[in-house]
Amino acid sequence: MGEAELSLAAVRDALVREEDSIVFALIERARRPRNAPAYAAAAAAGGRSLAEFFVREAEVLHAKAGQYQKPEDVPFFPQDLPSPLFPTKDYPKVLHSFASSVSVNDAIWKMYFNELLPLFTVDGDDGNYAETVALDFACLKALSRRIHIGKYVAEVKFKDASQDYSPLIRAKDTKALMNLLTFKAVEEKVKRRVEKKARIFGQNVTLEDNADKQEGNAGDSECKVNPEVLSKLYDLWVMPLTKDVEVDSISVQASLNIN
Amino acid sequence: MGEAELSLAAVRDALVREEDSIVFALIERARRPRNAPAYAAAAAAGGRSLAEFFVREAEVLHAKAGQYQKPEDVPFFPQDLPSPLFPTKDYPKVLHSFASSVSVNDAIWKMYFNELLPLFTVDGDDGNYAETVALDFACLKALSRRIHIGKYVAEVKFKDASQDYSPLIRAKDTKALMNLLTFKAVEEKVKRRVEKKARIFGQNVTLEDNADKQEGNAGDSECKVNPEVLSKLYDLWVMPLTKDVEVDSISVQASLNIN
Numbered sequence: 001m002g003e004a005e006l007s008l009a010a011v012r013d014a015l016v017r018e019e020d021s022i023v024f025a026l027i028e029r030a031r032r033p034r035n036a037p038a039y040a041a042a043a044a045a046g047g048r049s050l051a052e053f054f055v056r057e058a059e060v061l062h063a064k065a066g067q068y069q070k071p072e073d074v075p076f077f078p079q080d081l082p083s084p085l086f087p088t089k090d091y092p093k094v095l096h097s098f099a100s101s102v103s104v105n106d107a108i109w110k111m112y113f114n115e116l117l118p119l120f121t122v123d124g125d126d127g128n129y130a131e132t133v134a135l136d137f138a139c140l141k142a143l144s145r146r147i148h149i150g151k152y153v154a155e156v157k158f159k160d161a162s163q164d165y166s167p168l169i170r171a172k173d174t175k176a177l178m179n180l181l182t183f184k185a186v187e188e189k190v191k192r193r194v195e196k197k198a199r200i201f202g203q204n205v206t207l208e209d210n211a212d213k214q215e216g217n218a219g220d221s222e223c224k225v226n227p228e229v230l231s232k233l234y235d236l237w238v239m240p241l242t243k244d245v246e247v248d249s250i251s252v253q254a255s256l257n258i259n
Numbered sequence: 260m261g262e263a264e265l266s267l268a269a270v271r272d273a274l275v276r277e278e279d280s281i282v283f284a285l286i287e288r289a290r291r292p293r294n295a296p297a298y299a300a301a302a303a304a305g306g307r308s309l310a311e312f313f314v315r316e317a318e319v320l321h322a323k324a325g326q327y328q329k330p331e332d333v334p335f336f337p338q339d340l341p342s343p344l345f346p347t348k349d350y351p352k353v354l355h356s357f358a359s360s361v362s363v364n365d366a367i368w369k370m371y372f373n374e375l376l377p378l379f380t381v382d383g384d385d386g387n388y389a390e391t392v393a394l395d396f397a398c399l400k401a402l403s404r405r406i407h408i409g410k411y412v413a414e415v416k417f418k419d420a421s422q423d424y425s426p427l428i429r430a431k432d433t434k435a436l437m438n439l440l441t442f443k444a445v446e447e448k449v450k451r452r453v454e455k456k457a458r459i460f461g462q463n464v465t466l467e468d469n470a471d472k473q474e475g476n477a478g479d480s481e482c483k484v485n486p487e488v489l490s491k492l493y494d495l496w497v498m499p500l501t502k503d504v505e506v507d508s509i510s511v512q513a514s515l516n517i518n
């Protein structure tokens with residue numbers, strides 16, 4: 001995101017577009033069954049799983065190519081990432097550089113593998129482990145980016161009402177901060193929208209003029225990912241983790257202003 | 260694909276599902292403008308572009324993870340790919356091992372960068388080069404897989420009617436072979452279906468009950484990728500290249516039978 005874009009409307013547009021990426025990534029991962037061996041400790045990688053091996057190595061490659069320069073692009077394994085080999089463009093700095101340090105990727109990692117994956121993949125093992133972990137990486141990247149766009153949300157909300165936030169930050173009242181950052185009506189709308197996206201993007205499109213299907217009203221069992229999983233994902237994890245990012249970012253921002 | 264799956268119906272199902280992946284990948288790439296610097300020769304990579312550097316390195320990583328064991332997974336840079344570091348599952352061999360050698364990836368590469376990319380990305384440079392080439396790699400992979408599933412199509416068609424194919428193969432009559440492999444009515448249907456998929460998957464989904472939008476009838480200008488680009492992509496490149504794969508595969512198969 002660039003300087004000119006830092007309005008609540010622009011940030012919301014970015015969040016809405018990211019929903020499509022998350023739904024696409026989950027639909028693609030759902031082509032393959034669970035494929036548990038991809039997540040088991042492997043001697044070849046010093047006890048790491050294929051999934052961890054792949055994400056670590058993919059992040060090294062993406063870093064060489066110039067990724068992870070923006071606050072919303074947060075690596076899962078930031079230790080010892082190489083510098084870009086190729087010239088990168090400087091982004092207008094809209095967030096304090098300290099914002100880069102805010103990361104909830106450990107929580108995203110655990111949530112994805114322990115909670116989410118069993119909800120939208122079927123039991124089974126078809127042997128396509130390499131493809132599977134590449135699809136996992138795409139899901140993790142989309143989720144992480146959506147959640148870390150919270151850094152911009154925080155910046156916009158804080159600028160709009162610093163007088164409301166500052167006392168709570170000074171008192172380290174995380175619960176009150178969280179309440180102030182929560183807009184129930186908006187959250188309900190987001191949940192219904194991602195559910196609808198899963199219904200529309202996950203349908204089997206045929207040339208028959210089946211009005212039901214076109215309206216995305218096909219039985220949810222026919223969808224490639226159960227639309228309710230998307231609603232649950234946002235309710236239980238994406239929106240709470242985004243707010244964790246917001247609280248962390250606002251606290252960082254405020255402590256810098258105070259000192 | 261496995262042994263039990265090698266029927267024309269199963270192969271067609273695989274092709275239909277792959278359409279979704281191609282449409283998703285193009286929609287994702289279209290988030291970013293052309294970003295021409297990603298395709299320019301770069302000193303850092305010995306004169307290679309960032310795009311080529313990225314695809315080469317990504318293929319090395321995917322190979323280590325166990326990719327490229329199946330006939331439809333064909334690398335763009337097969338030279339010196341490492342062996343898998345992780346245990347892989349043996350796939351039931353439904354195609355002669357010589358089928359692995361059939362590849363039209365050079366043509367796919369040229370088509371994608373020279374012809375297709377300018378059709379569905381807007382002019383411009385937003386600096387997100389690393390993200391851009393990662394999205395290109397996803398497009399290339401999906402297109403290559405779709406086209407190389409032609410190896411199975413060839414096997415099924417040849418088994419069903421080897422008496423029709425064999426004389427043409429012996430005469431090396433590529434044009435007549437191509438005609439025999441062409442089913443105009445099916446191709447028209449495929450073109451209309453991918454266009455419809457682009458319209459449905461590329462719409463901006465909102466909670467308003469806009470019947471037009473739900474039916475995927477929103478103006479094409481509102482779609483993230485112009486649906487006509489998908490129809491053209493299949494007409495001019497995907498279906499012809501798939502048939503090139505079919506002709507090559509059938510010729511290989513037949514020459515082995517004859518000798």
